[in-house]
Amino acid sequence: MSYKQWLLQAKKSAVASGIETSSVEWLLFDLLGWTRVTLLCDGDEQMSESDTQCLNEGLTRLLAGEPVQYITEQATFYGRTYHVDSRVLIPRPETEEVVAAFIEKCPKSGRIADIGTGSGIIALTVKQECPHIEVWASDISSDALVVARQNAEHHHATIHMLEGSVLSPFIENNIRLDGLISNPPYIGEEEMPQMGANVLTHEPHLALFADDKGYAIYAQLLRDLPKVMSEGAPIVFEIGYQQGNALCEMARSYYPHLQPEVMSDINGNPRIFYMTWHASPEEK
Incomplete structure (x- = not known):
């Protein structure tokens, strides 16, 4: 044949x-x-x-x-090929737009972090597009970090990696950030019946699902921002297309002086949360 x-x-x-x-x-x-x-x-x-x-x-x-x-064991993201396997999520095209939005607002120097890095594609893309930035990446999964390190080595990119939950490793190591990007788990467990069987069967649930109807990790991120963020730092999250208003309200409940906003992707879906960090007047 x-x-x-x-x-x-x-x-x-x-x-x-x-x-x-x-x-x-x-x-x-x-x-x-x-x-x-x-x-x-x-x-x-x-x-x-x-x-x-x-x-x-x-x-x-x-x-x-x-x-x-x-x-x-291959996936393409932002024009580059990365190793993926069942320890990490498969990168989606819409995440490229989230990264592009962050790069547009990224500082020209300083230290940024990718929270919940998985295969490392977000952190590595930022580093390769903005080589003068110091890039850190964290994940609660040690298996995911093995894949991220493999991809960093393949692309000859220097990424500092930490294992831990959300911002905890940065707080514990007293690391301040000049920018923050995250594509965290944001699907509520009640949405499982709407998910494709191939996703539910093969992709890691730890990287997909979050408590509190998908908002649990966002709440943790927002709560701990004052402990790690530098003045004027951009903050970008990928979000579900129905989560924008609620997430903005959550952010304003923590920080009434900030102005969170939601940006749409190329299909017109509100999938990108953005705000600039400023300390509250009481903290200044």
Whole structure:
């Protein structure tokens, strides 16, 4: 069987299982290190035994509902490729817009932190786009930090990493921040029935779900801001598209003198929370 014949049969199997055929192409390209040009030039060649085994094993996992990124252990974010596996979330395209918003407001120097870094893609993107900034990243999951360190090494980027819950490791180490970005768990457990089976089965729940209808981690972040933030520091969170108003109200309840706002993504959905940190008049 040729590679093109295998791809055609695999696409038919994907359609029968309700899986997008583009995932099959992605599987072939990433597992074999091919491009569309390679497929055009070499696709009529007979498949080697090792390639046949590799692709068939990958296809079996794909048809069983496993995300293609976990099968290939690769995901693209902000034009760069990163290692991902079941220890971390798969990066979503909308998160790129959150990072772009933060980079636009990022200080030209100083220290920023990515809270709940997972695979490290946010911290590493900020570091690579803003090389003069000192970047820190934290996560409660030691397994996730192993992946983040692997990605940092691959991209030759220096990121300081801490294990711990939300802002606790920064408070404990007396680290002040000139900027803060976070894509925390923000899905309420009551929303589980609306989630895709492949997400619920394969992606880490610790990185997806939060108590208090998804607001628990935001509350912890907001509560501890005075202990770590420098004057004038930008704060950016990714949020659920229905959480903007409530999160702004929460922020104002903690800090009536601040002006939180919500920005929309390219699809017009309110997915980016932003505010500039200023100490309260009593603290100045």
